Amino acid sequence: MEFSSKLLEKAVNEMAQLPGIGKRTALRLVLHLLKQPKERTSFLSQALTTMREEVQYCSSCHNISDTALCAICANPKREHQLVCVVEDIRDVMAIENTGQFRGIYHVLGGKISPIDGVGPSQLNISSLVEKVKLGGVEEIIFALSSTMEGDTTNFYIYKQIADSGILTSTIARGISVGDELEYADEVTLGRSIVQRVPFEKSLRG
Numbered sequence: 001m002e003f004s005s006k007l008l009e010k011a012v013n014e015m016a017q018l019p020g021i022g023k024r025t026a027l028r029l030v031l032h033l034l035k036q037p038k039e040r041t042s043f044l045s046q047a048l049t050t051m052r053e054e055v056q057y058c059s060s061c062h063n064i065s066d067t068a069l070c071a072i073c074a075n076p077k078r079e080h081q082l083v084c085v086v087e088d089i090r091d092v093m094a095i096e097n098t099g100q101f102r103g104i105y106h107v108l109g110g111k112i113s114p115i116d117g118v119g120p121s122q123l124n125i126s127s128l129v130e131k132v133k134l135g136g137v138e139e140i141i142f143a144l145s146s147t148m149e150g151d152t153t154n155f156y157i158y159k160q161i162a163d164s165g166i167l168t169s170t171i172a173r174g175i176s177v178g179d180e181l182e183y184a185d186e187v188t189l190g191r192s193i194v195q196r197v198p199f200e201k202s203l204r205g
């Protein structure tokens with residue numbers, strides 16, 4: 001791609017670093033910004049910079065938050081003894097949208113995937129095991145997507161907490177294997193949380 005302006009080229013190249021954005025799309029977005037009032041670009045770049053600088057991760061559940069403790073963990077009305085284990089914030093948002101879950105979350109930040117070089121130590125697993133050991137947790141609900149990586153991660157965590165005597169369950173799936181949680185419709189996802197099954201049972205199935 002030949003550019004008549006180095007400034008334009010630089011902006012397009014930066015934009016094209018984003019996933020799913022090729023150079024053509026990047027050029028279209030940048031040209032769009034050029035047509036808009038200058039403030040639009042300021043608002044956009046400021047929102048991104050501030051978000052990157054100031055965003056925090058909840059010290060309890062690792063959810064993305066504006067405060068040290070996220071709004072869900074800080075809410076006394078939530079059932080803190082009920083912990084739903086998810087991969088990332090998109091899953092928290094999807095489950096919150098169902099309005100069917102009153103517990104709290106634990107965000108792993110990914111799934112165990114040896115192919116991608118992701119081992120248990122790179123995920124927020126030890127803090128979950130610690131939380132269980134400290135007491136106060138009555139049930140862990142696994143809500144990872146039912147892929148091989150999701151199953152491996154569930155089983156790894158399950159082994160770590162199996163002797164604690166707490167309940168472990170997995171969300172009942174009305175969704176086919178490999179479907180990512182965030183794409184499941186609200187009704188199906190809500191039902192799958194309410195109708196969760198004991199984790200041991202899911203192993204035999």
Ligand SMILES: [Zn+2]
Pocket residue numbers: 058059060061062063069070071072073074
């Ligand atoms: Zn939290």
